[in-house]
Amino acid sequence: MHTSLLCANCGQVHDHHQLQNLCTACQRPLVARYDLAGLRGRFRPEVVRQRADRSLWRFWEVLPVDSPDQAVSLGEGGTPLLPCLPRGPFTRFPRLSIKDESFNPTASFKARGMAAAVTRAKALGVSTIALPSAGNAAGAAAYYAARAGMRCILFMPQDTPPANIIESVVAGAEVYLVNGLISDCGKLVRQGCQRFGWFDLSTLKEPFRLEGKKTMGYELPFDLEALRPGGGFRLPDYIFYPAGGGTGLVGMWKAFDEMQQLGWIGSERPRMVLVQAEGCAPIVKAFREQTRHAELFPNAATVASGLRVPVAVGDFLMLEAVRASGGTALTVTDAELMEGVGEIARHQGIYACPEGGAVWKAACHLHATGWLPADAEIVLFNTGSGLKYNHLSEPEGLPVLDHTAADVLDRVRG
Numbered sequence: 411m412h413t414s415l416l417c418a419n420c421g422q423v424h425d426h427h428q429l430q431n432l433c434t435a436c437q438r439p440l441v442a443r444y445d446l447a448g449l450r451g452r453f454r455p456e457v458v459r460q461r462a463d464r465s466l467w468r469f470w471e472v473l474p475v476d477s478p479d480q481a482v483s484l485g486e487g488g489t490p491l492l493p494c495l496p497r498g499p500f501t502r503f504p505r506l507s508i509k510d511e512s513f514n515p516t517a518s519f520k521a522r523g524m525a526a527a528v529t530r531a532k533a534l535g536v537s538t539i540a541l542p543s544a545g546n547a548a549g550a551a552a553y554y555a556a557r558a559g560m561r562c563i564l565f566m567p568q569d570t571p572p573a574n575i576i577e578s579v580v581a582g583a584e585v586y587l588v589n590g591l592i593s594d595c596g597k598l599v600r601q602g603c604q605r606f607g608w609f610d611l612s613t614l615k616e617p618f619r620l621e622g623k624k625t626m627g628y629e630l631p632f633d634l635e636a637l638r639p640g641g642g643f644r645l646p647d648y649i650f651y652p653a654g655g656g657t658g659l660v661g662m663w664k665a666f667d668e669m670q671q672l673g674w675i676g677s678e679r680p681r682m683v684l685v686q687a688e689g690c691a692p693i694v695k696a697f698r699e700q701t702r703h704a705e706l707f708p709n710a711a712t713v714a715s716g717l718r719v720p721v722a723v724g725d726f727l728m729l730e731a732v733r734a735s736g737g738t739a740l741t742v743t744d745a746e747l748m749e750g751v752g753e754i755a756r757h758q759g760i761y762a763c764p765e766g767g768a769v770w771k772a773a774c775h776l777h778a779t780g781w782l783p784a785d786a787e788i789v790l791f792n793t794g795s796g797l798k799y800n801h802l803s804e805p806e807g808l809p810v811l812d813h814t815a816a817d818v819l820d821r822v823r824g
């Protein structure tokens with residue numbers, strides 16, 4: 411169980427027995443701290459390996475529970491790290507793998523964060539959660555709220571992928587569509603929370619979604635030792651992450667620091683590569699301009715709805731992690747990321763989300779410029795399933811066969 415909640419910006423300590431959102435002093439994210447020195451020696455990789463539970467709760471000592479049975483869980487985490495086979499454009503990378511987060515409940519990595527946040531909210535007596543979502547977070551929140559017996563209020567941009575809207579409604583969430591972006595939805599949530607007393611579950615404005623998502627980082631050395639027998643318990647050389655609010659990237663960076671304090675790893679870190687879409691790239695712009703914070707990105711537009719986040723409260727945390735790791739930040743166009751989806755599907759048999767397509771194309775770019783060595787140990791995050799984005803890939807002109815015609819197979823390629 412965590413021992414305190416600390417502001418990531420000004421360091422002010424907040425009462426961890428109470429519901430908290432942003433730092434009351436500077437309005438920046440709070441992060442959970444644990445007694446890692448006390449856990450060192452008794453919470454070890456061997457202990458985790460022996461656990462029957464494959465879900466993220468096998469790391470419960472560094473999550474907001476006193477025991478795993480307190481978790482509101484749908485079996486999240488424990489996703490496969492799939493090695494990319496040497497086919498087509500993947501041939502040039504002998505040690506490239508995809509952490510396939512589409513295996514999570516509600517088919518995206520958002521399940522990890524929601525499991526932890528809803529678990530903590532339930533423990534502190536919350537009855538109604540509210541959040542803005544550009545897509546997958548909505549579906550995940552709706553199902554974890556249903557599991558916890560909570561009311562769930564969602565504000566989503568009007569043009570959010572239909573699958574995310576439908577799954578949320580089916581789970582009983584109260585969905586409001588907004589003629590604006592996720593940042594506009596966020597303002598409505600804030601006002602609604604003040605007026606009606608809902609609990610604001612916006613990413614990084616609530617401390618525990620980060621805790622759930624950090625488990626992607628905890629899983630990586632276990633995944634890699636299984637994938638490359640004899641290679642040891644270690645982190646990859648490069649991690650490619652599609653960033654919107656940045657919770658997953660910041661969470662993994664926190665996990666690596668915790669693992670070092672636990673004595674699991676040394677000071678080595680992967681280079682963190684942050685990928686955004688050309689049409690919405692506030693963090694990439696700030697990275698290039700070497701500023702601490704990012705400005706609101708005007709006219710944000712991309713089909714990768716998870717990346718359509720024009721302003722992020724944790725901008726400085728993403729930028730710090732990318733810079734400290736010796737990583738980089740870059741954009742890909744919508745055409746490229748959708749091409750990436752097709753390539754991953756045809757060559758690897760994985761139906762990735764557009765955000766997953768983006769990181770693959772970013773790796774190709776960085777290899778072409780000479781920045782990314784082809785033989786490095788590279789992990790790409792496919793953060794969700796392509797099934798949620800079927801509306802982007804509807805085939806046209808498929809032949810319809812008349813099965814009663816004698817010559818029906820003449821139209822088929824043998």
Ligand SMILES: Cc1ncc(COP(=O)(O)O)c(C=O)c1O
Binds near residue numbers: 546659765
């Ligand atoms: C599929 C997908 N990938 C990436 C992201 C961005 O995630 P993060 O907020 O951790 O940057 C989202 C967020 O909505 C998403 O749904």
